Amino acid sequence: MxxxxxxxxxxxxxxxxxxxxxxxxxxxxxxxxxxxxxAPAASPRFAALAGTTALPRVLAEIEAREAERFPTGIGEFDRALGGGLVAGGVTLIGGDPGIGKSTLLLQALASLAATQRVLYVSGEESGEQVAMRARRLSLDTGALRLFAEIKLEQILDVLRRDQPAVAVIDSIQTLWSDALSSAPGSVAQVRECAAQLTRLAKQSGTSILLVGHVTKEGAIAGPRVLEHIVDTVLYFEGDTHSAFRLIRAVKNRFGAVNEIGVFAMTERGLKGVSNPSALFLPSRVQAAPGACVMVTQEGTRPLLVEIQALVDAAHGNPRRLTVGLDAQRLAMLLAVLHRHAGIVCFDQDVFVNAVGGVRIIEPAADLAVTLAIVSSLTNRALPEKLIVFGEIGLTGEIRPAPRGQERLREAAKLGFTRALIPVANAPKQPIEGIETIAVARVEEAVSRLRELE
CATH class of the missing domain: 2.20.28 (Rubrerythrin, domain 2)
Known part of the structure; x- marks a missing residue:
């Protein structure tokens, strides 16, 4: 042996x-x-590909067709997917435990079951547990088929026999294959199971949704090659203690990335939020120092988010802490403030937070963060109904943000009357209901802010 x-x-x-x-x-x-x-050598599962030969083709002769999509019935989920699911596409969904991955997919399958043949493969929960969740969410599951199994070969056999239009695998880390002797969840098992399911999806046209665990750093557990195998990668974001969830597309071979869907967790499951800008703007009786409203662009959707800053005297080494923003960029902005605007924070603790649990990754938040810090340091509230956006360079210049017109229109729609923006984003034609104040440098923005008070 x-x-x-x-x-x-x-x-x-x-x-x-x-x-x-x-x-x-x-x-x-x-x-x-x-x-x-x-892994054992020379598995016969790839024998079907051994004798095939493919000849090069002229790219101009290949007919390019848009991938046909079918909606899931959940508008915000479809937005993150780029319009809906694609036949033969494989989607990977990751997120913290308890954030709502299984709940969302069960809701989507229950909606699809009315018009499509669907299958829910549960590797983490028994059929009774899934049924209890469906009953709690008051879902119509009369046509939804469930298969509680973790052995890959049996799952593939059921998928080939039933040929569902959509199948959910919950989760990829629980599956194991006879071809490997390693334990479920190991790197080899996760990679092998994902590759086999992807191959079946491409051959049969079944759209497969994979649920993935995440590490403590927030990345999907297992080999990074897993994200390269699938067509679409979605991440759930948000605090599990909050009622709001965001689902963000970070990879999509059939659509745009960085699209987000916004949900509210209710007793009946996840419900899409039609006006997320109002969600991230807390209602205050009066303006408070250290708060600044910005317009961020998430994919094709402009969102209004409040940036809060707290600047206080340091007792020992000064601390710089961010929630929802890049901590390294905060250190850079403090240096720019000192060098070009003469505002000193080296003996101050600086804390910056994006309200609502949203994560802002675009540099257009620079100007809002900077003005929120100045407001907290001087203990003067910013003018009411003022929105801000713009990127700040190391030389102190304020650079334009993409899709500035859409940001201004979204702010005007929500009742904001003034906007402090980069010169390059100043509209050629006035936008009804909002006055624009264009600035070119950070010191000019600070001085104009004092004039507006």
Whole structure:
């Protein structure tokens, strides 16, 4: 009997090494090699591809067609997907435990079951547990089929036999294949199961939704090659203690990325929020120092978000803390404020927060963060009904933000009357209901702010 060999697989790139070492020889990542059983050689599951030959084709002769989509019945979910599901597409959904991944997918399948043949494969919960959730959400599950199984070969057999239009695998980390001897959730098992399900989706036209666990850093657990295998990657964001959730597309072969869907968690499950700008703007009786409203662009959707800053005297080493924003960019903005506007914060603790649990990744938040810091430091509230956006460079210039006209129209629609914006974003034609104040440098923005008080 041949002796089974162990190999070390990188959790980042999926590369292998014969023995453990601190750095992955394939991608250079540190401390990512995980011991697992070596896969058996020459599996017959790829024999169907061995004899096929493909000839090159002229690209201009290939007919390009838009992928046909079918909506899930949940508007915000369809927005994040780029318009709906695609036949044969594989979507990976990640998020923290308890944030609502299984709830959303169960709601989507219950809606699709009225017109499509669907299948819910549960590897984490029993059929009774899934039925209890469906009953709690008051879902019509008369046509929704459930299969509680974690063995890949049996799941593939059911998918080939039933040929559903949409199938949910909850979750990919619970599956295991006979072809490998490693435990469920290992790098080799996750990669093999995802590859087999993706191959079946492309052959049969079944749209497959995979649920993925995340690590403590927030990335989907398992090898990074998993995100390259699938067509679409969605991430759930938001605090589990809050009633609001965001689902963001970070990869989409059939549509735009950085689209978001906004949901509210209720007793009847996740409900789409039609006006998310109002969601992220807290209602205050009067303006408070350190608060500034900005317009951020998430995909094709402008959102109004309040940025809050607290500047206080430091007792010891000054602290810089951000929630929902980039901490490294905060340090840069404080340096720009000191150098070009003469505002000193080196002896102050600076805390910055994006209200509502939203995460802002675009640099157009720079000007709002800066003015919120100035407002808190001087203990003077910004004028009411004022919105701000713009990127700040290291030389103190204020750069334009993309789609400035759409941002201004969204602010005017919600009742804002003044906007402090970059010069390059100044509209050629006035926008009804809002006055624009264009600035070119950060020191000019600070001085104009004092004039508006």
């Amino acid at each position: 041949s002796r089974e060999k162990n190999v070390y697989v990188c959790a980042e790139c999926g590369g292998t090494a014969p023995k453990w070492q601190g750095q992955c020889p394939a991608c250079g990542a540190w401390n990512t090699l995980i011991e697992t059983r070596a």
